[in-house]
Amino acid sequence: MKLNHLDLQVPDVQRTAQFFERYFDFEHTSNRASPAIAILSDRAGLVLVLQKLKNPEQAYPDGFHIGFFVDSEDQVMGLHARAKEDGLEVSDVIRNNRGTMVYCQLPGGILAEVNCRPHSG
Incomplete structure:
Protein backbone atom coordinates (compact mmCIF):
# COMPACT_ATOMS: atom_id res chain seq x y z
CA MET A 1 0.00 0.00 0.00
CA LYS A 2 1.34 3.43 -0.92
CA LEU A 3 0.34 6.84 0.37
CA ASN A 4 -0.58 8.74 -2.77
CA HIS A 5 -2.13 12.02 -1.70
CA LEU A 6 -2.45 14.47 1.13
CA ASP A 7 -5.27 17.01 1.51
CA LEU A 8 -4.53 20.11 3.56
CA GLN A 9 -7.04 22.81 4.47
CA VAL A 10 -5.58 26.33 4.20
CA PRO A 11 -6.92 29.90 4.36
CA ASP A 12 -5.20 31.04 1.13
CA VAL A 13 -5.01 28.24 -1.42
CA GLN A 14 -2.99 29.99 -4.12
CA ARG A 15 -0.47 31.56 -1.73
CA THR A 16 0.16 28.17 -0.15
CA ALA A 17 0.41 26.51 -3.59
CA GLN A 18 3.00 29.07 -4.67
CA PHE A 19 5.00 28.29 -1.55
CA PHE A 20 5.05 24.56 -2.34
CA GLU A 21 6.11 25.32 -5.91
CA ARG A 22 8.93 27.69 -4.89
CA TYR A 23 10.39 25.87 -1.93
CA PHE A 24 9.58 22.20 -2.51
CA ASP A 25 9.49 22.00 -6.32
CA PHE A 26 5.86 20.89 -6.56
CA GLU A 27 4.10 21.26 -9.91
CA HIS A 28 0.64 22.84 -10.14
CA THR A 29 -1.62 20.44 -12.06
CA SER A 30 -4.99 22.20 -11.69
CA ASN A 31 -6.57 25.55 -12.49
CA ARG A 32 -4.18 28.14 -11.05
CA ALA A 33 -6.95 30.71 -10.61
CA SER A 34 -9.20 28.74 -8.28
CA PRO A 35 -9.45 30.24 -4.79
CA ALA A 36 -11.01 27.00 -3.52
CA ILE A 37 -8.65 24.20 -4.56
CA ALA A 38 -5.19 23.54 -5.94
CA ILE A 39 -3.80 20.18 -6.94
CA LEU A 40 -0.03 19.81 -7.02
CA SER A 41 2.36 16.96 -7.71
CA ASP A 42 5.84 16.21 -6.44
CA ARG A 43 6.53 14.38 -9.76
CA ALA A 44 7.31 11.20 -7.80
CA GLY A 45 3.75 9.99 -7.22
CA LEU A 46 2.52 12.16 -4.34
CA VAL A 47 -0.41 14.46 -5.02
CA LEU A 48 -0.94 17.42 -2.70
CA VAL A 49 -4.45 18.84 -2.56
CA LEU A 50 -4.90 22.26 -0.99
CA GLN A 51 -8.49 23.23 -0.20
CA LYS A 52 -9.94 26.44 1.14
CA LEU A 53 -10.35 26.26 4.91
CA LYS A 54 -14.06 26.51 5.66
CA ASN A 55 -13.73 27.58 9.30
CA PRO A 56 -10.99 30.19 9.82
CA GLU A 57 -11.07 29.52 13.58
CA GLN A 58 -9.66 26.02 13.05
CA ALA A 59 -5.93 25.49 13.39
CA TYR A 60 -3.59 22.56 13.07
CA PRO A 61 -2.76 21.03 16.46
Whole structure:
Protein backbone atom coordinates (compact mmCIF):
# COMPACT_ATOMS: atom_id res chain seq x y z
CA MET A 1 0.00 0.00 0.00
CA LYS A 2 1.34 3.43 -0.92
CA LEU A 3 0.34 6.84 0.37
CA ASN A 4 -0.58 8.74 -2.77
CA HIS A 5 -2.13 12.02 -1.70
CA LEU A 6 -2.45 14.47 1.13
CA ASP A 7 -5.27 17.01 1.51
CA LEU A 8 -4.53 20.11 3.56
CA GLN A 9 -7.04 22.81 4.47
CA VAL A 10 -5.58 26.33 4.20
CA PRO A 11 -6.92 29.90 4.36
CA ASP A 12 -5.20 31.04 1.13
CA VAL A 13 -5.01 28.24 -1.42
CA GLN A 14 -2.99 29.99 -4.12
CA ARG A 15 -0.47 31.56 -1.73
CA THR A 16 0.16 28.17 -0.15
CA ALA A 17 0.41 26.51 -3.59
CA GLN A 18 3.00 29.07 -4.67
CA PHE A 19 5.00 28.29 -1.55
CA PHE A 20 5.05 24.56 -2.34
CA GLU A 21 6.11 25.32 -5.91
CA ARG A 22 8.93 27.69 -4.89
CA TYR A 23 10.39 25.87 -1.93
CA PHE A 24 9.58 22.20 -2.51
CA ASP A 25 9.49 22.00 -6.32
CA PHE A 26 5.86 20.89 -6.56
CA GLU A 27 4.10 21.26 -9.91
CA HIS A 28 0.64 22.84 -10.14
CA THR A 29 -1.62 20.44 -12.06
CA SER A 30 -4.99 22.20 -11.69
CA ASN A 31 -6.57 25.55 -12.49
CA ARG A 32 -4.18 28.14 -11.05
CA ALA A 33 -6.95 30.71 -10.61
CA SER A 34 -9.20 28.74 -8.28
CA PRO A 35 -9.45 30.24 -4.79
CA ALA A 36 -11.01 27.00 -3.52
CA ILE A 37 -8.65 24.20 -4.56
CA ALA A 38 -5.19 23.54 -5.94
CA ILE A 39 -3.80 20.18 -6.94
CA LEU A 40 -0.03 19.81 -7.02
CA SER A 41 2.36 16.96 -7.71
CA ASP A 42 5.84 16.21 -6.44
CA ARG A 43 6.53 14.38 -9.76
CA ALA A 44 7.31 11.20 -7.80
CA GLY A 45 3.75 9.99 -7.22
CA LEU A 46 2.52 12.16 -4.34
CA VAL A 47 -0.41 14.46 -5.02
CA LEU A 48 -0.94 17.42 -2.70
CA VAL A 49 -4.45 18.84 -2.56
CA LEU A 50 -4.90 22.26 -0.99
CA GLN A 51 -8.49 23.23 -0.20
CA LYS A 52 -9.94 26.44 1.14
CA LEU A 53 -10.35 26.26 4.91
CA LYS A 54 -14.06 26.51 5.66
CA ASN A 55 -13.73 27.58 9.30
CA PRO A 56 -10.99 30.19 9.82
CA GLU A 57 -11.07 29.52 13.58
CA GLN A 58 -9.66 26.02 13.05
CA ALA A 59 -5.93 25.49 13.39
CA TYR A 60 -3.59 22.56 13.07
CA PRO A 61 -2.76 21.03 16.46
CA ASP A 62 0.55 21.80 18.14
CA GLY A 63 3.26 19.56 16.79
CA PHE A 64 1.49 18.87 13.48
CA HIS A 65 3.93 19.16 10.61
CA ILE A 66 4.85 17.77 7.24
CA GLY A 67 8.35 16.57 6.51
CA PHE A 68 10.72 16.44 3.58
CA PHE A 69 13.87 14.35 3.49
CA VAL A 70 16.66 15.72 1.33
CA ASP A 71 19.90 14.10 0.25
CA SER A 72 22.43 16.57 1.60
CA GLU A 73 23.06 19.00 4.38
CA ASP A 74 23.72 21.61 1.67
CA GLN A 75 20.07 21.35 0.64
CA VAL A 76 18.93 21.99 4.22
CA MET A 77 21.29 24.97 4.47
CA GLY A 78 20.13 26.30 1.09
CA LEU A 79 16.47 26.20 2.05
CA HIS A 80 17.30 27.83 5.38
CA ALA A 81 19.18 30.68 3.67
CA ARG A 82 16.46 31.23 1.05
CA ALA A 83 13.69 31.25 3.67
CA LYS A 84 15.59 33.77 5.81
CA GLU A 85 16.26 35.97 2.77
CA ASP A 86 12.54 35.91 1.97
CA GLY A 87 11.69 36.95 5.54
CA LEU A 88 9.96 33.71 6.46
CA GLU A 89 9.71 32.28 9.94
CA VAL A 90 12.37 29.57 9.98
CA SER A 91 14.17 27.86 12.86
CA ASP A 92 17.89 27.82 13.40
CA VAL A 93 19.65 24.84 11.85
CA ILE A 94 19.32 21.88 14.22
CA ARG A 95 21.85 19.07 14.30
CA ASN A 96 21.18 15.98 16.39
CA ASN A 97 21.08 12.18 16.14
CA ARG A 98 18.15 12.45 13.68
CA GLY A 99 20.13 14.56 11.22
CA THR A 100 20.41 18.18 10.14
CA MET A 101 17.09 19.97 9.92
CA VAL A 102 15.16 23.21 9.88
CA TYR A 103 11.52 23.97 10.54
CA CYS A 104 9.72 26.56 8.44
CA GLN A 105 6.29 28.09 8.95
CA LEU A 106 4.26 27.83 5.74
CA PRO A 107 1.25 29.92 4.81
CA GLY A 108 -1.88 28.66 6.53
CA GLY A 109 -0.26 27.63 9.79
CA ILE A 110 1.47 24.53 8.43
CA LEU A 111 4.87 23.68 9.83
CA ALA A 112 7.36 21.94 7.54
CA GLU A 113 10.50 20.07 8.51
CA VAL A 114 13.34 19.71 6.02
CA ASN A 115 15.78 17.04 7.17
CA CYS A 116 18.93 15.39 5.94
CA ARG A 117 19.42 12.17 7.87
CA PRO A 118 22.87 11.45 9.27
CA HIS A 119 25.04 9.25 7.11
CA SER A 120 25.62 5.81 8.53
CA GLY A 121 29.19 4.79 8.56
